[in-house]
Amino acid sequence: xxxxxxxxxxxxxxxxxxxxxxxxxxxxxxxxxxxxxxxxxxxxxxxxxxxxxxxxxxxxxxxxxxxxxxxxxxxxxxxxxxxxxxxxxxxxxxxxxxxxxxxxxxxxxxxxxxxxxxxxxxxxxxxxxxxxxxxxxxxxxxxxxxxxxxxxxxxxxxxxxxxxxxxxxxxxxxxxxxxxxxxxxxxxxxxxxxxxxxxxxxxxxxxxxxxxxxxxxxxxxxxxxxxxxxxxxxxxx
Ligand code: 5GP
Numbered sequence: 001x002x003x004x005x006x007x008x009x010x011x012x013x014x015x016x017x018x019x020x021x022x023x024x025x026x027x028x029x030x031x032x033x034x035x036x037x038x039x040x041x042x043x044x045x046x047x048x049x050x051x052x053x054x055x056x057x058x059x060x061x062x063x064x065x066x067x068x069x070x071x072x073x074x075x076x077x078x079x080x081x082x083x084x085x086x087x088x089x090x091x092x093x094x095x096x097x098x099x100x101x102x103x104x105x106x107x108x109x110x111x112x113x114x115x116x117x118x119x120x121x122x123x124x125x126x127x128x129x130x131x132x133x134x135x136x137x138x139x140x141x142x143x144x145x146x147x148x149x150x151x152x153x154x155x156x157x158x159x160x161x162x163x164x165x166x167x168x169x170x171x172x173x174x175x176x177x178x179x180x181x182x183x184x185x186x187x188x189x190x191x192x193x194x195x196x197x198x199x200x201x202x203x204x205x206x207x208x209x210x211x212x213x214x215x216x217x218x219x220x221x222x223x224x225x226x227x228x229x230x231x232x233x234x235x236x237x
Pocket of ligand 1: 092098099100114129176177178198200201
């Protein structure tokens, strides 16, 4: 597969065209950003860890019937995947209250939610990714029909139903995470982007230690050590 011109550069990945119009390559960067790009840094090896973690999780989800954009991992920092039209909605899934939920609604940090909460954020850096309800999403034309919003919620819950027990088995609480979806050339809604400690929160079940990007957001240090631990637990090491 030939890597061709740069299509798009995001905060954590670069996207390249290939010699196949239906396939693109993501390069996972070592760059770290938080608070809508206000805090920036870089950690050697972070991109490769996220590529490897995402690869394993996409394979797990595919094996459990979730359609994703994943095709294969090409090398440490590159993943080959299907080209899609990205839906500009960040689907946030929460099992335990923390982060913006705690800040916005005053729910005590660490509260186990009575049921899994699925929220939508508008994927727009200039606006700071504001919360969306279904009517906002339809008025903005982010999807065509209510059915598609229902499908995003349904897929998000299915993904949580696979990932939450999977990580519990590895001693990690899957606190919350962000998913992105896109439409492939047939119009199917599939899971895209990455699933990694950059967009999930993992808390160690015994120590409560944070094993995700909150280590950077909160200046705790030890980010790559934590990401490596997440990968090793996935690989059963
Ligand atoms: P919160 O809304 O509490 O900041 O984030 C909820 C969850 O979604 C966290 O796991 C967080 O990592 C993820 N998340 C929300 N927005 C973004 C985003 O813009 N980028 C990334 N990488 N993750 C996000």
